[in-house]
Amino acid sequence: MKTHAIRWLRSLLAVTMLSAPAIAGAAACAPFLDILDAARETIVLSLSRCDVRPAAAWPDPWQAPAWRLTAPAREGWRNALGHDALRTDLLAARLRARPADPALLAGPLLLRISARLPAPAAWRWDADRGEIAFAPHPSEAQACTGPGALMIWDHVVDIAPGNAVRCEVWRVERPGLQQALPADCVDRWQVEAPAAIDQQGTIRVPPDAADGSLLGVRAQIGPREVKASLRVFDPSRHPLAGRWHQTAVIACDGGERSVTAPIRELIFDAGGEFSVTREPFEAYKDYWGRYRHDPERGTITFLPKGGNQLPEAMRLSGRARLEGGTLTLEQIQLWPKQADGALCGMRFER
Known part of the structure; x- marks a missing residue:
């Protein structure tokens, strides 16, 4: 009987010792x-x-x-x-x-x-x-909600192969009043192949992306989907694409003159659209339209199709000479009466 009791006590002690860590682990x-x-x-x-x-x-x-x-x-x-x-x-x-x-x-x-x-x-x-x-x-x-429309860009954005561009979602409550949403408002970014996008909204286009590819971009903000477009362009085929500002006018005697009211934005895109703005303010443009540029012949023609200010007596067909970051438009006047005397050209820089 005594031996049995000792064995029982040892068994109970062993069970207690084994159970203590298990109980602690469970807790x-x-x-x-x-x-x-x-x-x-x-x-x-x-x-x-x-x-x-x-x-x-x-x-x-x-x-x-x-x-x-x-x-x-x-x-x-x-x-x-x-x-x-x-x-x-x-x-x-x-x-x-x-x-x-x-x-x-x-x-x-x-x-x-x-x-x-x-x-x-x-x-x-x-x-x-x-x-x-x-x-x-x-x-x-709360910054993710509120009145107004949402947009990523108000136009098709051009990007060269091998480059990257950062996206943001903007809330536009009324003309002239817009603000970027916090990055964390966007639940998911998406872009069509072959481009890739990270959760911070940075799009990267591979070096072998084809010229003219139009890629859809989407931002998911709760139940709302915001869309935009990205166009891949080959700079060698669209050398004017980008934003230019006027630095001089060219007189018909060949001399250059400074200009007191220059065109501060001359924008060409790779899809054949242009816009002219003397005093940029948010999305305002003076006028816009399409252009035809032949890099081999050096010819250019502007075809306005609308605007807030459309000057008279413009000269819209001539030559475009590109030297590095300088663009010279010969026999072109996108905004006449920029200086006294006859003018036969304009000079722009990127």
């Missing part, structure tokens, strides 16, 4: 965060205390406490959120967080600050960092 791996589906019924993602480690707080505009996921948890979240169904719910702010810590409020899980923020708190997942952060009051969320 350490308590639930941390569950992500529910749109109906708030099914758990689609979860994290325990063992899956996260405290990380440095995210900077403005969040000023949010953050946690870094362990490698297995990070990989699991990346895989799960890579599926279109989940990603769509995420972008629509339909997934809801259910935190175990009562100090952390429930709210939508966002890839970025959302224009549809339905609650005063939100969670954000950053796949690049492998971190999740909690923002009780994401201060810039």
Whole structure:
């Protein structure tokens, strides 16, 4: 009987010693965060205390406490959120967080600050960092909403192969009043192949992109999609494309004269459009139209089709001579009466 009791006591002690770490481990791996589906019924993602480690707080505009996921948890979240169904719910702010810590409020899980923020708190997942952060009051969320139209560009933007361009979404409340939205308002950027775009809105065009390719650009801001176009052009085939400013007029005796009211913007695009503006102000143009340029012959013709100010007695056909960053238009007058005496040309620089 005594031997049996000793054996029983040793067994109990062994079980107690083995169970203590297990119990401690269970406590350490308590639930941390569950992500529910749109109906708030099914758990689609979860994290325990063992899956996260405290990380440095995210900077403005969040000023949010953050946690870094362990490698297995990070990989699991990346895989799960890579599926279109989940990603769509995420972008629509339909997934809801259910935190175990009562100090952390429930709210939508966002890839970025959302224009549809339905609650005063939100969670954000950053796949690049492998971190999740909690923002009780994401201060810039309201900047994503408001009256007015949204645009990326008000015209087709030209870009040479091998170059990059940065996109922004602008809110236009009325003519003359526009402002760029915070970058975090954009849930997703997209551009048509062969170009690529990152989440910051930087488009990169490969060196082998074909001249004349017209690429669609899209920004997703909540339920709203903003569209723009990007045109790839070969500078050797469209040497005038770009923005020029007038530096002189050319008299018919060959002499150059300064000009007190120059054309500050002469814009050519690779699609054959031009505009002329003496005093640029936001989107204002004096007049615009199409142009025909033959680089081999050196001839150019301007064909105005509309404008706010369309000068009289213009000379619209002549020669275009390009030397480095200087453009000389001979027998051309896009804005007459710029100087006393007869004028037979204009000089511009990039």
